[in-house]
Amino acid sequence: MTGWNIFAIILITGIVVALYTSFGGFEAVIWTDVVQTILLLGGGILCFVLIACKLPGGFRQIFEIGLADGKFSLGPMSLALNDRTFLVVLLLGIVGFTTEYSGNQNVIQRYIAAKSTREARKATLLCVGMSLPTWGSFFFLGACLYAYYQVFGREPIAGLENDQVLPHFIFTHIPPFIAGSIIAACFAAAMSSLSSSINSIATVATVDFYRRFGRSGGDRRELRFAKRLSMLVSAWMIGGAVLIHYIPKESINDLTIVLGSLLGGGLLSIYMLGFFTVRVGEKALLAGLAVALLVNFAMLLHEFGVIELPVHSYWATILVNAVLAVVAWPLSLLWPNRKATDGLTVWDRQAGGALKRSGKVQ
Numbered sequence: 001m002t003g004w005n006i007f008a009i010i011l012i013t014g015i016v017v018a019l020y021t022s023f024g025g026f027e028a029v030i031w032t033d034v035v036q037t038i039l040l041l042g043g044g045i046l047c048f049v050l051i052a053c054k055l056p057g058g059f060r061q062i063f064e065i066g067l068a069d070g071k072f073s074l075g076p077m078s079l080a081l082n083d084r085t086f087l088v089v090l091l092l093g094i095v096g097f098t099t100e101y102s103g104n105q106n107v108i109q110r111y112i113a114a115k116s117t118r119e120a121r122k123a124t125l126l127c128v129g130m131s132l133p134t135w136g137s138f139f140f141l142g143a144c145l146y147a148y149y150q151v152f153g154r155e156p157i158a159g160l161e162n163d164q165v166l167p168h169f170i171f172t173h174i175p176p177f178i179a180g181s182i183i184a185a186c187f188a189a190a191m192s193s194l195s196s197s198i199n200s201i202a203t204v205a206t207v208d209f210y211r212r213f214g215r216s217g218g219d220r221r222e223l224r225f226a227k228r229l230s231m232l233v234s235a236w237m238i239g240g241a242v243l244i245h246y247i248p249k250e251s252i253n254d255l256t257i258v259l260g261s262l263l264g265g266g267l268l269s270i271y272m273l274g275f276f277t278v279r280v281g282e283k284a285l286l287a288g289l290a291v292a293l294l295v296n297f298a299m300l301l302h303e304f305g306v307i308e309l310p311v312h313s314y315w316a317t318i319l320v321n322a323v324l325a326v327v328a329w330p331l332s333l334l335w336p337n338r339k340a341t342d343g344l345t346v347w348d349r350q351a352g353g354a355l356k357r358s359g360k361v362q
Helices: 006-054 058-068 086-103 105-113 117-152 162-173 176-213 219-246 252-262 267-276 282-303 313-334
Strands: none
Touching (some): 006 058, 006 105, 006 219, 105 117, 117 162, 252 313, 267 313
16 A cells, blocks of 8 residues: 555554553553544545546446446355355354354453443444444445446556555545545554454463463563563564465455464354353363364365365354364263353353253253
């Protein structure tokens, strides 16, 4: 977007994120997310309006071109193992976002930061109501850009990758100050993802490991440990970004889905079995996880061309979670859970008039 060296961009962005996350903590993460949301949605709306005003046929022409060239098609309606069909991506989305909102510390820390359970539920419902229109609007923006360059010629974007078309349009058709704000929002979107992850890793490591197994020595020492770890994780992410730059990819979006699928590790099944059952214990779960990780490793080898499997990489997270559940549940009959689960599952939560264990499904 700037013409600068990509490694300089990665380094500068990584250092900025590391500094404000380390010193501002979760409050800095939340407020940068707020600013990012406002700028990104406002910038998207502005792009819609500009494209519609420049096209001779306005919004109607966008739909005419999009429909004629299949830009609004949902794709094949099948569950083919070797293709990215609509149903495959839909199933992947259900598994992926259920995992995100049940077992990802990036989201869990937002639940915990809410003033009350009621406020956390309201925020979640607001997210549900806003997410689909927001994602849909930016997919539609892609169709708008397609229509625009079909009408005015594709020469300006002939040598660009798909991810570069929107920044090119912003820089060439939007006034400098507004264009800069939209680009800043794009950077903020990336930075907010990094800052949330950095804060999550530091929090989990501090609370679940340093406090539990180390000599924490009080809040001051724990805070110092978390800040140092945040800087270390930031350096790790900078190195990861450099590595991703060299990985062959169709687009960043596609690479994100593939990596998320391959590195999911059956997290959803782990949380679902723990939350909705009292029978599945540590031994059965670890056995299921071992088999699931073998499947995950095979899918990883397939993605990098080491072995050939008749399955697309998008299926990885779906298959891994399914295998973990299918293996762990029967093994729980052999190795049932012997530990108390009071307050830890939907069947035996003590607060709020929750269901009692008697007469429930195991």
